[in-house]
Amino acid sequence: MNMRIALAGLGTTGAQVAEFLLEQAGISLVTAVVSKNSEKAGKDIGEILGGKSLGITAIGSENLSEAIRHYRPQVLIDFANPAFMREHIGLLAQAGVNLVIATTGHSTAEVERIKYYTQRHHIGTVLAPNITYGVNVLMELCKIAARLMGDYDFEIIESHHRHKKDAPSGTASRIAEKIAETIKATNDRMREFDIHSIRAGGIVGDHKVVICGPYDKIELRHEAFSRRAFAQGALWAAEFVAKHHGFHYMEDVFAKTLFGYKTDTCAHCGISLPEQRNMSLDYN
Ligand SMILES: NC(=O)c1ccc[n+]([C@@H]2O[C@H](COP(=O)([O-])OP(=O)(O)OC[C@H]3O[C@@H](n4cnc5c(N)ncnc54)[C@H](OP(=O)(O)O)[C@@H]3O)[C@@H](O)[C@H]2O)c1
Structure with a gap:
């Protein structure tokens, strides 16, 4: 049926x-x-x-x-x-x-x-x-990073098309919540994150998480190129x-x-x- x-x-x-x-x-x-x-x-x-x-x-x-x-x-x-x-x-x-x-x-x-x-x-x-499946995998990867790199700075950069009404994106906010929850659970530390929003042209959806320490950094990124x-x-x-x-x-x-x-x-x-x-x- x-x-x-x-x-x-x-x-x-x-x-x-x-x-x-x-x-x-x-x-x-x-x-x-x-x-x-x-x-x-x-x-x-x-x-x-x-x-x-x-x-x-x-x-x-x-x-x-x-x-x-x-x-x-x-x-x-x-x-x-x-x-x-x-x-x-x-x-x-x-x-x-x-x-x-x-x-x-x-x-x-x-x-x-x-x-x-x-x-x-x-x-x-x-x-x-x-x-999307990919963004959910990105969130899982962010949780692993938050568990292992709680001392690093996490910055989230999200980019969408110029007509998107809300900022930051719901996805970026959810990623930030998940990173904060994981750091709190594993390191018992409260963290706040900056989310940087770009609204330009026809970008379908792009979320990048930059995890930066004093000597090295990791970037995790998901880009949707089709709706x-x-x-x-x-x-x-x-x-x-x-x-x-x-x-x-x-x-x-x-x-x-x-x-x-x-x-x-x-x-x-x-x-x-x-x-x-x-x-x-x-x-x-
Ligand atoms: N979860 C995700 O990953 C994801 C991905 C993409 C988009 N979104 C979200 O999905 C929403 C739509 O995005 P979009 O880019 O398609 O925006 P959009 O192009 O502005 O489309 C929204 C449509 O909703 C209709 N609408 C407005 N009020 C309505 C109502 N009361 N009842 C029924 N339809 C109504 C409007 O069409 P009419 O006036 O012709 O009815 C409009 O065409 C946004 O909130 C966006 O953030 C979420």
Whole structure:
């Protein structure tokens, strides 16, 4: 049985996520939610993406409640903006829709509210400012460095396209939190980090961590050069959250699936690494 997914946001990233989802076997993209006054509302998604009509309609967010009743999505992937979740989390949670929240720029209070509704209505939520596999591997490498090099200075430099609204990026903030937590746990020291943000041209996403001591330095860097990296991560998160209730971060998704390997088999679910990389999981 196909997993029914709704997408919020058909902007720069959302459009590529839609294209990616439409290519996947075992997935039905049932609708895409656009803003109330969007010229895309009521149009066919295939046509919005510049192709043939697919019989899948984009709906304005004012019709979300009706669309959920009609399309019954199991998961909604959010690439709209933080206001979308602020406005609709109650409705989505109450309707039992599991959530992959890839939007960035949520305040601490908003994250707490998302957790509250997740628990109250027993849905699954993945909060994923850091949605790509590569960035999650970068975070693991940063944690190793923080354990071994707690005395070094850590500086984070993130670069994105000139239209990105929030700074620093959600990913950079999450990397900083993880480094700080690891240094606190292993060296019992509190550390604050500078995050340097660059907004220029069409950069898709670039995160560099410079770890500098008096005599040497290490640089760890992840660069996304295709938004398909975000789409692949969103699909992994959707498949995870359809099966795991409660509130999760993206690193939990990888920790419980791909990073759980000791051999070529996942300690968590027993699926082989190559299979799991394709994430051809069964959602029945
Ligand atoms: N987690 C990650 O790794 C990752 C990666 C890339 C992007 N992001 C995040 O994803 C979000 C979108 O990024 P983007 O580059 O695609 O931005 P974008 O090009 O500005 O697209 C956002 C889209 O959201 C739509 N929108 C606005 N309000 C809405 C509402 N109330 N309901 C439904 N749709 C609404 C807008 O389209 P209409 O007005 O036509 O509806 C707009 O096209 C940002 O928060 C960004 O930081 C996260």
